[in-house]
Amino acid sequence: MRTRILLGLAILALLLGPLAPAGSAQTPGSKEAFIPLLVYRTGPYAPSGIPIANGFVDYFSLLNERDGGINGIKVAWEECETQYDTKQGVECYERLKGKSALLVNPYSTGITYQLIPKAPVDKVVVFSMGYGMSAASDGRWFPWVFNFPTNYWSQASAVIRYIGTQEGGLEKLKGKKIAHIFHNSPYGKEANPTLEELSKKYQFELTLLAVDHPGQEQKSTWLQVRRLNPDWIFMSGWGVMNQVAVKEAAAIGFKMDHFIGNWWSANDSDVVPAGDGAKGYKGATFHAPGTAFKVHSEIVKHVYDKSKGAGKKEEMGTPLYNRGVVNAMLSAEAIRTALAKYGNKQAPTSEQVRWGFENLNLTDKRLDELGMKGFTHPIKVSCEDHEGSGPVLIQQWDGKKWNLVADWVPPMKDIVRPKIEAAAVEEGKKLGYTPRDCAKEK
Amino acid sequence: MIYREAGQFKTSYAADQAIFPIVQDRVLVTLGILVAFLVPPLVADEYWLQAVLIPLVIYALAALGLNLLTGYAGQLSLGTGGFMAVGAYAAFKLTTSFPALNILVVFVLAGLMAAVVGIVFGIPSLRIKGFYLAVATLAAQFFLIWLFNKVPWFVNYAASGTITAPPRTVFGVMVTGPLATAPVRYVVALGLLAVFALVAKNLVRGRVGRSWMAIRDRDIAAEIIGVRPLRTKLLAFAVSSFYCGVAGAEFVFLYLGSAETLAFDITLSFLVLFMIIIGGLGSILGSFLGAAFIVLVPIFLTNAPHHVGLVMPVALQKQIELMVFGALIIFFLIVEPHGLARLWQITKEKLRLWPFPH
Numbered sequence: 180m181r182t183r184i185l186l187g188l189a190i191l192a193l194l195l196g197p198l199a200p201a202g203s204a205q206t207p208g209s210k211e212a213f214i215p216l217l218v219y220r221t222g223p224y225a226p227s228g229i230p231i232a233n234g235f236v237d238y239f240s241l242l243n244e245r246d247g248g249i250n251g252i253k254v255a256w257e258e259c260e261t262q263y264d265t266k267q268g269v270e271c272y273e274r275l276k277g278k279s280a281l282l283v284n285p286y287s288t289g290i291t292y293q294l295i296p297k298a299p300v301d302k303v304v305v306f307s308m309g310y311g312m313s314a315a316s317d318g319r320w321f322p323w324v325f326n327f328p329t330n331y332w333s334q335a336s337a338v339i340r341y342i343g344t345q346e347g348g349l350e351k352l353k354g355k356k357i358a359h360i361f362h363n364s365p366y367g368k369e370a371n372p373t374l375e376e377l378s379k380k381y382q383f384e385l386t387l388l389a390v391d392h393p394g395q396e397q398k399s400t401w402l403q404v405r406r407l408n409p410d411w412i413f414m415s416g417w418g419v420m421n422q423v424a425v426k427e428a429a430a431i432g433f434k435m436d437h438f439i440g441n442w443w444s445a446n447d448s449d450v451v452p453a454g455d456g457a458k459g460y461k462g463a464t465f466h467a468p469g470t471a472f473k474v475h476s477e478i479v480k481h482v483y484d485k486s487k488g489a490g491k492k493e494e495m496g497t498p499l500y501n502r503g504v505v506n507a508m509l510s511a512e513a514i515r516t517a518l519a520k521y522g523n524k525q526a527p528t529s530e531q532v533r534w535g536f537e538n539l540n541l542t543d544k545r546l547d548e549l550g551m552k553g554f555t556h557p558i559k560v561s562c563e564d565h566e567g568s569g570p571v572l573i574q575q576w577d578g579k580k581w582n583l584v585a586d587w588v589p590p591m592k593d594i595v596r597p598k599i600e601a602a603a604v605e606e607g608k609k610l611g612y613t614p615r616d617c618a619k620e621k
Numbered sequence: 622m623i624y625r626e627a628g629q630f631k632t633s634y635a636a637d638q639a640i641f642p643i644v645q646d647r648v649l650v651t652l653g654i655l656v657a658f659l660v661p662p663l664v665a666d667e668y669w670l671q672a673v674l675i676p677l678v679i680y681a682l683a684a685l686g687l688n689l690l691t692g693y694a695g696q697l698s699l700g701t702g703g704f705m706a707v708g709a710y711a712a713f714k715l716t717t718s719f720p721a722l723n724i725l726v727v728f729v730l731a732g733l734m735a736a737v738v739g740i741v742f743g744i745p746s747l748r749i750k751g752f753y754l755a756v757a758t759l760a761a762q763f764f765l766i767w768l769f770n771k772v773p774w775f776v777n778y779a780a781s782g783t784i785t786a787p788p789r790t791v792f793g794v795m796v797t798g799p800l801a802t803a804p805v806r807y808v809v810a811l812g813l814l815a816v817f818a819l820v821a822k823n824l825v826r827g828r829v830g831r832s833w834m835a836i837r838d839r840d841i842a843a844e845i846i847g848v849r850p851l852r853t854k855l856l857a858f859a860v861s862s863f864y865c866g867v868a869g870a871e872f873v874f875l876y877l878g879s880a881e882t883l884a885f886d887i888t889l890s891f892l893v894l895f896m897i898i899i900g901g902l903g904s905i906l907g908s909f910l911g912a913a914f915i916v917l918v919p920i921f922l923t924n925a926p927h928h929v930g931l932v933m934p935v936a937l938q939k940q941i942e943l944m945v946f947g948a949l950i951i952f953f954l955i956v957e958p959h960g961l962a963r964l965w966q967i968t969k970e971k972l973r974l975w976p977f978p979h
Binding site: 221225259260265266269274277288289292293296297299363369391602611 | 672787798878936
């Protein structure tokens with residue numbers, strides 16, 4: 180009888196054991212820099228999530244294989260499946276942060292909003308590259324959050340500037356009809372306030388059309404588009420919504436070269452289902468598409484030829500894969516900046532990495548050394564500015580691949596920055612923050 | 622031998638009507654509550670509290686609420702997510718409009734708001750039943766989520782449409798907001814759950830619960846013996862929505878910290894419904910067991926391969942996890958269609974005879 184009870188208790192202990200996260204916490208001063216990767220390789224957003232995750236892993240593998248890590252410190256990472264779901268993302272974050280995570284790339288606006296309040300408490304850098312909360316671009320209020328090279332508001336202003344040049348000058352926008360089709364979520368709504376302000380300034384007619392999650396059903400939206408007959412459409416979509424929208428646009432015969440997606444709405448998986456109808460569709464981006472860069476041949480040489488690639492070699496070079504590469508590179512360069520300041524004997528602490536992010540100065544020369552010249556734009560981050568107001572590229576789908584059709588389009592910093600500062604005050608006060616004085620920072 | 626009431630004599634009506642008439646049960650439950658309150662805040666690390674225990678406690682409250690409506694009063698509802706959203710948004714509006722108001726009072730007021738909304742959406746239950754009622758409550762789910770997404774007033778005109786829990790203290794201790802520690806949030810959530818579970822237990826033992834069960838079992842017969850369907854059904858909707866509303870407010874304020882409407886979408890309603898079906902319809906204990914099953918098993922399955930040293934790609938692991946989870950649900954429903962609570966009841970009956978079964 181007693182043995183039975185003991186046996187029962189033993190089984191109970193065995194069953195409860197795995198509830199705790201596996202792996203012991205790393206000791207400070209370890210030789211590895213640990214980066215948790217929140218990925219979504221399954222679920223409705225997997226077509227977007229897989230190339231991003233592969234780009235990340237391939238670039239980190241390249242660093243480890245070719246250089247032995249960042250300045251001799253190996254990059255360690257662990258993937259955690261979030262299915263793009265906020266609750267699962269938080270579970271992943273809580274599980275992995277204990278392994279002395281240096282930074283986290285949430286890859287979901289919902290998860291980013293969850294992690295922003297935790298960042299200063301847990302001392303983990305939140306690097307939401309080109310997504311998340313635009314207001315967090317003001318580093319005085321949000322020291323632990325970075326969203327360079329550019330954010331949604333800058334992107335929206337750059338797209339309007341591009342549309343202006345296509346029309347023959349920003350003043351020609353007057354009276355034009357521009358529609359913004361957006362995913363009805365915090366992510367999709369981000370660009371709206373900026374677009375509204377720009378529509379006042381340049382006097383174009385803005386129509387906001389929301390598409391509810393997940394975006395399979397858009398008939399009513401496109402009926403409105405037909406009735407409205409806009410001159411240009413800008414879209415903030417994600418996942419299956421994008422391909423449905425591109426198909427619908429092709430079906431109603433909308434001029435595809437007047438249809439511009441934001442940088443989450445212009446991947447191969449968004450246009451291929453629409454076939455020839457998608458030809459001419461444009462998308463914003465902050466890095467070039469394709470595999471014509473030295474970094475890609477290095478990845479092939481050091482990672483895929485050793486069969487350590489995360490995906491298939493043919494799938495390299497899609498916009499989202501390249502975004503994963505850029506994101507991994509920026510993370511690694513920030514860690515390198517921190518190592519350069521604090522000495523490179525051991526893995527940096529997350530405070531040091533935060534300093535590295537804030538003082539990141541990625542020059543053209545450095546990009547050249549990384550094999551990324553022309554791939555993405557130089558960037559300089561500062562204490563006040565965690566966004567960098569990076570310029571935007573416009574790419575166009577020709578039926579087979581994406582081609583760049585415009586040179587770097589600068590955002591309208593004079594309009595966006597005051598809005599960011601105002602929003603940062605509002606968002607920061609909600610969380611009970613006080614701004615820091617950047618003049619006192621070293 | 623251990624679990625036997627022989628020799629326990631009840632000498633008063635009060636003793637006979639106690640929630641746990643048997644001493645062993647009383648001891649076990651008291652110990653359980655003490656352990657739940659004392660051990661995790663002292664022992665558990667942040668992962669355990671934040672990712673496992675806090676959601677567990679909050680889901681248990683929501684499941685309790687739905688169980689009162691579906692399990693006891695027999696009104697099938699798919700609007701749980703919507704009612705939880707009402708609680709969350711009401712709490713957000715209240716605490717941002719009246720920052721001085723105690724956050725616990727805000728939770729209760731938010732629950733009352735949800736109760737009002739629940740009554741409105743419960744009116745169709747007087748005419749329609751079963752699956753048709755489920756569809757009617759589904760309308761509540763979609764309408765409420767659409768409303769919170771559409772009207773910027775609910776989110777204080779935040780451009781992103783998210784609501785964020787502002788920092789609030791109770792007796793000088795930070796309870797919500799980014800600086801509130803996980804143990805504090807856990808204890809607050811557990812305290813609310815304990816109080817509301819006690820209330821629920823007494824509700825279902827009394828006249829109200831009996832009239833709910835009468836309506837559930839046969840509404841015409843119930844009407845004949847003097848149970849008024851209008852009041853009884855609407856009361857069930859009100860109480861259930863109150864519980865769901867409080868759970869929704871806790872969901873944002875004590876667990877997520879900030880949320881968008883997507884957090885309250887239809888999958889949440891199904892999740893809570895699964896909890897009570899697996900845990901046991903018409904059982905307070907079943908709500909807890911079901912919530913524990915739905916919250917703990919996926920986390921167990923995610924972490925288990927690491928513990929035995931098995932490393933596999935995350936996508937494969939997730940798919941295996943979903944398959945095993947689905948198989949487990951089917952297994953438990955086949956073994957005991959009346960839920961985990963019934964399994965526990967059978968165990969108790971066996972324990973009474975043990976070690977000398979007939």
